[in-house]
Each structure stands twice: as structure tokens, then as C-alpha cells.
Amino acid sequence: MVAYWRQAGLSYIRFSAICAGAVRAALKPQIRAEALKAAESNVRITRVKAIAAASFFFW
């Protein structure tokens, strides 16, 4: 039986991230600051096909 969020187009990763955000928002303020710091992300992703196409153009 397909879950409602799956039908709405979310993946489990996105669903659990939203749930975790809700839990963080429910924390007491002192603990919430630490939890928010532990939850920020700073990774940049690049897909390679675009770069390969661009470098092919420059060559």
C-alpha cells in the first residue's frame, strides 16, 4: 500500500528530513540551537554531463 507522501511525489529521504525538521522545531530553545547547528549542510553538487558538454565546446 503506497504511502500518502509517496503518492505526492516525495522520497523517503525528503519525508524523513521534513519529520526531523518538525522534531527540531519542537525542541526546547537551548537544545534546539545545537540541533540546528548539527543539521546545516554545505555540500555543492555538480553533475558531470553538463561540464563534459561545456569542455567539449571549449576544446
Added chain:
Amino acid sequence: MFARSSAAVFLPQWYIYFNYRTLMLTIRLKSVKNIQKITKSMKMVAAAKYSRAERSLKPARVYGTGALALYEKADIKAPEDKNKHLIIGVSSDRGLCGAIHSSVAKTIKGEIAKLTGAGKEVMVVNIGDKLRGLLYRTHGKHILINCKEVGRKPPTFADASIIATELLNSGYEFDQGSIIYNRFRSVISYKTDEKPLFSMETVANSENMGIYDDIDADVLRNYQEFALVNVIYFGLKESTTSEQSARMTAMDSASKNASEMIDKLTLTFNRTRQAVITKELIEIISGAAAL
């Protein structure tokens, strides 16, 4: 007499007879001393980051071992005839940490060679800019995704989620794969390790899946997605801890080498200085004797 000396760029504490050779030595001595200061401070920074990373590694290990426990307990093996492979290589953006990046790159290159030799299709996900630099020249056409800004701050679960989401949205339907990371053993040792990843079809069609109760395609899909994030998070945490400990030992040996060089240079400098003074004295004395 002093016309022979080159232009003095700085004046040390003691007044010495300036000479080209001693000047070169003082410049060299000063630069090695600066390098030693830098490597010492880098070692302190790496030690602080290492202790923080190790403290956060202990609770993070459970995520990875828990996610992989199903694969091990159910003894899931991918069938031999599947063709699409995925390799996730975990490293970081920063260097000066010994053999961290090169060992992961070497393992990946060996795996690619083995799999393409057997006729399978392989794609690689690079986590970390250093790995991209090592792989893109020779294996550029195998790279699927590059991740930057890894290693500056400690990795979080959100990082792993972003990477996993990107991988799932990339459209590459891999049948099985592995994640190659540096497993942290102790302060002075780490080991490049490999953990398996499976696709949904492989897990669903595995023969031992019938043992488990209440498994349907939706539950399995949720589990696979979440297990992917957990394994990536586990690899990231272990890798950063190994990297900081390796950087600590590398900077430590660099400072030791620098202090050895400083000792040798100081000895040479003193000898040269004394030789210059002796030469000047001899010239004065022989000049005075000639009068």
C-alpha cells in the same frame, strides 16, 4: 672590505660580517623556521578537529552498521550477470593529509579496471574535490556526480541526504555498487575499506527475503533510500576522522623534518660565519705584516 658584501635585507641580532654565503643561509634558515611554525600550527588545528570528529564518530557508527546489518544478516549477494555498477568514493577538498586521497583513488581505479575488464558498466560518484582531480584525467568518462565543499566543516546527515537524493535523481539505475572510504582504526592508522550497496531489485529478488515478514515493495523502497543515506553518512564521518588524524601525523613529521633541517642549517651557518671571520682576520694580519 665591506664593499664585498651584498645589500643587507635585514639586520640580525648579532653583528656579523656580511657575505654572500651567510646571507643565502640566513634567508634559507628564516624560511624553514617559518615553515616549521606553519606546520606546527596546522598540526594543532588538525588535532582539535580530530578530537571533535572522533567524538561525533561514535554515535554516527551506529547509522552505518545498522543500515548494513540487513545486507549481512540476510546474506544478500548480487547476481553475477548484472551489468551496471556504481562506486562512491569518499574523500575531501583539502590536501596535506598523507595518502588519504591517493589510496581511495587507487582502489577506485583498480575496481574500474576489474569491472570494465569483465564487461560491466561503471560510474563513479566523487565526494571531494581531491578525488575529482585524481580521477577526471584518466577516468573522466566514468564520473557521474562531483561533490564540493566537503571537509571544511564536519559532515552532517543533511550532506549525506543531498548526495543520496542527487544520486537517486540522476537516473543511473545501478544494480549494485560499493562505497570506498577510509575507515578509522586509531590515531595513527586508518584503512581504505569498501562496503556494498544494492539496488531494490537485487534485494527484492534475493532468496532470503522471504524470511522477513511484512515486506512489500514500498517498505523495501523506503528502506533502500534511507539505507543509502545512512551508508553515505557513515562513510563521510569515518573519512573525516581518518583525514584529520592523517593530517595531524603528516604535519607532525613535517615539523620534525623542519627542525632537523634547522639544526643542520644552523651548524652550517655558524661554521660559515666563523670561516668568513677567520678569512678576514688572516687578510688583515697578512696586510699588516706586509707593511
